[in-house]
Amino acid sequence: MGLAGDFDVEFRDIQGLVQRGYKELPAAEFVLLQVIDAKRARAWLSKLADRIEPATATGHDKADRASALHLALTYQGLQALGVGKELLDKFPLAFREGMATVHRERLLGDRGASSAANWRWGSAPCQPNADEEGLCETDPKLHLLLLMYAKDGPTLSHIKKSVLDELDMSGLHTITGLDTVFLAGPECDPTGNPNGPKEHFGFRDGIAQPHIAGMPSREDGHAIPGNIIPTGEILLGYANAYGEMPEGPTDANGHGFGRNGTFLVFRQLHQDVVGFWNYVARQAADKGYGPVELAAKMVGRWPDGTPLVESPTGPQPTLQTHDRFVYARHQTHPDPFGFHCPIGSHIRRTNPRDSLNDDPQKSVTLSNQHRIVRRGRSYGNPLVPNMDPAKLMAAPDDGVERGLHFLCLNAAIDRQFEFVQNLWANNPKFGGLYDDPDPLIGVLDGERSTFTVQQEPVRCTYSDMPRFVQVRGGAYFFLPGIAAIRMLGSMK
């Protein structure tokens, strides 16, 4: 496994979203489309392919970039465009089945209000069966996902108009448009380039990202040992962590339709901000932690982004986007038992680094077999404009629908995204715990769910945790290489 430049990655063919999250383009909208007329839709795709922003060999951002366009397709979308069975069958099962199946609902913890039966998009109308479980399937009409990024609102409207105006003529139907907001916290530089947005609970988001071998990047953390994953962990057509070609429509050498593509997991996650801060304020009162302190324990970082393992007593402005740390064998603050950053905290369990088992070195290797590249954007107006935790806590419930459009990229959905959600986030037994799902994104059961803060002399446990995040919709997409989009466009 080498650093940038050791081997050829075909930057011009890879959609730029793999390389960057466009933090300099704070306006964004995602549009879900249905293919009505395959022939005209293919012609539209041909034209669109030229406008898709590719990755670059240096990873530096173009200073004058005002917008970016990207396109992903569902299995049904490929079918609707007329892709043949032989090619379709080569896609991995998770992608072919889609997110809204009974089996995957159980894996991902999508039940109750989060059940696919209650989704706003992504699942077909369900009929309750005898087992009282909604028998759902992936929405057969959800075909394309158009991702639009721009430097400001007017530019976004302009792009949107230029792309969507011709939609009806192009044999496409808009299912729904998904707005986003860019949440800049008090720490962010208000004038220029905010170097890390917040999410609705008030925490800096999107800090830890893996470095994809061979793909230089400005914003995706550091290319340091322990954070570099083989190209094939994200992109089809390159060797993965096991030295194999990821499953998909490529040949043994990695060539073919799938090359330079990746799977895009999209989940619309509703966040109960009032519920979260109410819980934290209520629980913190009698156990010796302040509310922000307890919330930070649950997340693993302070609201400004400072990792707890580095600075357990409070935030530090120099460490806001710091990601160069491990847990068990940290050089100055070793934390094998979770006294600084709890074992069950959100960031420690979704990327356990060197603390997955007793062997720190092996642990890093194993953790890195389940990395994802996150490209999420928030949606819905914030509860308070400046995301200050004290104000979030005091604010009354405004009933506004808000949350995160969670987007992530990976080459093997079952070994990466689904594994992290199932085994690390939802699993109440993570790290030897008993009843502790992920306090943010896990399937919290109320009465039965707890959050444990490891400390001396004995741990302290918070109970009765309701679920703060609900799933509102979702689907598995394929984000193809640009040549593959042209191929789709030129199919007869």
Add this chain to the structure above:
Amino acid sequence: MPDQSAFAALFPVRDENVKPLQKLLNAVGQNITKEREVLMDKVEGLLPSTPTRPRGRCFLEFHKLTTVHFLRWVLLEPAMDAEGRRISASLAFATDYDGPLNAHIDELIAVAGPALDAIFSFCNPAPATGAMKPYLLAAQRPYEAFYRGHPGRSVQQIWGTSNNSEEELRKALGMGLDASPPPATAEAAVTRLRWSAGQSGWKSSPTAGEPQKPSLGSRSFWIFAGAVLLLFALLSPSWFVRCVVAGMVILILFIGLWGTILNLLDRRDQARERRLFDQHGPPPDPDGSKDPYVSDRSRRRLMIVTDLENRRGLIQNQMTHVVNIKPGRMRLATLRAVLWAINLLGSRIFVEGKLGDIPTIHFARWILIDDNRRLLFFSNYDFSWESYLGDFIDLASDGLTGIWCNTTFFPQTRIPAWMIIPRALRLVLSTQSRTGNQSAKRLFEQGARREQEFKKWTRDHQIPTQVWYSAYPLLSVVNVNNNTDIARGLFASHSGAELGEWLRKV
């Protein structure tokens, strides 16, 4: 002291009885799932009161069983062996139980008599009236290898319906700690914990002592053997060295030759598999099995298998895996030798809750069936299939490849015949020092290390387990072992560091 054992029995089933038996077993299995889900609804407050229990022959009152850790009925549909000969259908019944066997069988019959009668009436021969016990015992099958994740612990000790199980103790201790104000010092915490234990009425049960520490044979034998060797080495050092060297050379030669022959045989086997595949054509859909001798090669079987996984109210899953053994006596001998070694390791070395490095297996078992033509594997493990297979591949690929490279359609494996002994030595030596790259620490580079192909092969040969019962569905292996540590440390005297370590477990 009664210890955990494994019981398995196989019963022939006539073709015409396969469908009705499957239907009955499915009904029994669904009742277990339903009951657990009702329980979960109750726990989560979705249901106000206990609903009436369903009755009838499909309903087994599993909660009344006190000797059963895990139990399963699996229908093995008619199949074909690696040489194309027919294998008729059979019913497998297996339990992981607390001994002795007699009492276990008696309890099964007392609790589930009518259900056993109903199920086994589809087998051939069916049990005679009142003769269930000899019927079950006569059909018993021995295992080649058996692994236990928490040896020495009885069901009652782990979970139990009484208030005296280690899980109940842990909960009582936890409630004590949660009471305000939290203990300020380690000593105060211990006092609080001991008081809570007393309040809960917990008393160390007779089975709660030290878990059995199996040894590698009697100590006096090893002392004697060591003394003889030492004497030999002292009396004639040159001869001793020569003997050791000669022994190593013979071992390397033998294993090397053996492996080389297996590699040669493998070419023949691969050709045979290709021929079979061509003869029977590709599977009906992309997720179907490549192995033409799998009874149902379509995606349907996979869907039934996955539908049984990750159900609510339990954090465990199970696997029943059955596959043809490659033809030839050498394959069978190799398989037996590897399983013998795994059994030895499993019962003598891996007794602290980890098989290799895998800390998630409650019980696992390998059984040769159908006149040694097929290998049957039962496993009861924690968490998802994806994580279980991942652990297998990342932490135990050598063991897996060693076992299953002797079965059909396994991802191609080249046995590094002449390198096995040197690599094994390096592996044993390097377990102490954790440095060096990972690939140097494996016997086989292929086989189970072909991650995607190995996962697909595993799914190809997995069959639905119609009835599966777990006595403690909400406890992981790590939980069970941690609970024992908590119980054992409660009244022990700890030094400072030990005390901290114990308190972290609570």
